[in-house]
Amino acid sequence: MPDYPPVTVREKTAVVIGGTSGIGEAIALAFAEDGANVVATSRTDSAVAETARKIESYGARTLEQSCDLTDRDSIEALCEAVVAEFGDVDVLVNSGAAAARKPFLDLEEEEWDHVLDVLLTGVFRSCQVFAREMTEGSIVNISSMSADLARARLMPYCTAKSGINALTRCAARELAPDVRVNAIAPGFVMTPLTEEEYGEGTALRAGIDERALTGRVARREEIVGSAVYLASDAASYTTGEVLFVDGGFTRNAL
Numbered sequence: 001m002p003d004y005p006p007v008t009v010r011e012k013t014a015v016v017i018g019g020t021s022g023i024g025e026a027i028a029l030a031f032a033e034d035g036a037n038v039v040a041t042s043r044t045d046s047a048v049a050e051t052a053r054k055i056e057s058y059g060a061r062t063l064e065q066s067c068d069l070t071d072r073d074s075i076e077a078l079c080e081a082v083v084a085e086f087g088d089v090d091v092l093v094n095s096g097a098a099a100a101r102k103p104f105l106d107l108e109e110e111e112w113d114h115v116l117d118v119l120l121t122g123v124f125r126s127c128q129v130f131a132r133e134m135t136e137g138s139i140v141n142i143s144s145m146s147a148d149l150a151r152a153r154l155m156p157y158c159t160a161k162s163g164i165n166a167l168t169r170c171a172a173r174e175l176a177p178d179v180r181v182n183a184i185a186p187g188f189v190m191t192p193l194t195e196e197e198y199g200e201g202t203a204l205r206a207g208i209d210e211r212a213l214t215g216r217v218a219r220r221e222e223i224v225g226s227a228v229y230l231a232s233d234a235a236s237y238t239t240g241e242v243l244f245v246d247g248g249f250t251r252n253a254l
């Protein structure tokens with residue numbers, strides 16, 4: 001039998017912030033099915049409770065605690081509650097979402113601040129709070145291929161995602177060797193966040209289908225494997241990396 005670290009999160013304790021919808025929820029449920037203790041959280045109590053029931057349906061242990069990435073106290077309370085219940089945290093996934101879709105010249109400073117506060121400073125807060133408690137393990141930040149693109153009317157989003165990639169590399173350096181820090185950069189994925197923008201029949205959808213090497217948008221479940229891998233011991237030699245899961249969109253050129 002070859003001796004390689006397995007692609008599994010079995011028996012690990014994982015926290016998924018932004019874990020009650022879309023990509024984060026898909027990751028949380030896959031972790032639960034794979035045998036981890038999973039705490040999936042967001043700002044909305046009812047969504048936290050609903051996802052907790054789904055996690056339990058896989059026989060996994062969980063905890064119901066809401067959390068807001070813009071509020072450091074709520075992140076600290078979450079971390080304390082998880083450590084009290086499970087003793088340690090092995091895996092943190094940051095998958096909170098925010099966007100302001102507006103031309104650069106029309107953007108209000110409050111809109112810029114909000115997106116940066118949730119997406120970038122929020123990830124800084126949560127990485128810092130949890131890394132202070134984690135003795136070893138893996139942090140996975142959900143970035144975006146938009147970090148490397150000039151997307152129309154999405155300047156704060158693209159800027160925040162570029163920042164997440166830099167934060168990920170710097171945190172990987174400072175937390176090494178005990179805590180690995182990586183990011184996933186998804187392409188276009190169908191979730192409640194994106195349904196309106198590039199659901200079936202939209203103008204953007206036609207452009208995506210043409211440029212993505214896969215010829216289509218992704219299902220949220222197609223991002224899960226990369227998260228399980230990066231969270232697992234199989235990625236024991238992978239840190240400071242940004243893994244693009246974009247159907248080849250950013251590789252396609254004329």
Ligand SMILES: NC(=O)c1ccc[n+]([C@@H]2O[C@H](COP(=O)([O-])OP(=O)(O)OC[C@H]3O[C@@H](n4cnc5c(N)ncnc54)[C@H](OP(=O)(O)O)[C@@H]3O)[C@@H](O)[C@H]2O)c1
Binds near residue numbers: 043067142186187
């Ligand atoms: N979908 C895509 O095509 C795509 C592509 C690339 C990258 N991404 C990234 O993937 C991540 C997840 O996106 P998604 O499409 O899965 O979005 P989604 O379905 O809207 O899910 C977003 C989650 O974040 C939570 N959230 C929002 N604001 C929060 C806050 N301040 N504090 C804590 N939780 C918060 C939401 O719950 P509450 O509202 O209850 O707080 C929800 O659980 C985002 O970072 C997004 O930028 C998505």
